[in-house]
Amino acid sequence: MSAPVVRQQVLVLYLSTSALDSEVVGWARYDGTGRTSPTTGDSDEPPYRTGVAALCDGWRLIQASPLIPPYPGHEYDVSFLKHEFFFERLVNVS
Template sequence: MTNERQQLLILHLALPDLESHTVAWALYDGALPEDRLQMNTGDQNEPPYQSVIDAMRDGWFVIQLAPMPTYLRGTEHESGHLPYEYVLERRVAVS
């Protein structure tokens, strides 16, 4: 019997352009067996895709576009969350 499971890929880009390069990422794989660990922060040196467009070409669907950040005058150089976050989804067959 074959059914589908969901995978979620979160990509943080350097710029809001979907072709901009990936600076941080996380992958949550519902198709992995329970005894396999999910990806952990920092356990990979290279992103799975260089951009959102590259992931889309490999079958990922964008389900969230990051809102444009609002910078208040005088706070442009403060650190905080990564503003250009994109959530992608795909379904894979498992047996």
């Protein structure tokens, strides 16, 4: 009997604030199972409303971006989405 083959799925959620229960404003998914690609199944609706909702669905939080205050005079500059949270889920593919 062979052991199950496990692959990682990664979900990146960009939230409106640093709070895990704030609204999702952007996202990306990466599927190590090979069942989907990052460009398939895209939707205008986020996969979860908040980061907490992803936790409730079995995703594990593995990284949250550090909070970095803006430099004086640059508080309203447009830049990258700074409230980035990485989640993972391990899936059996055998």
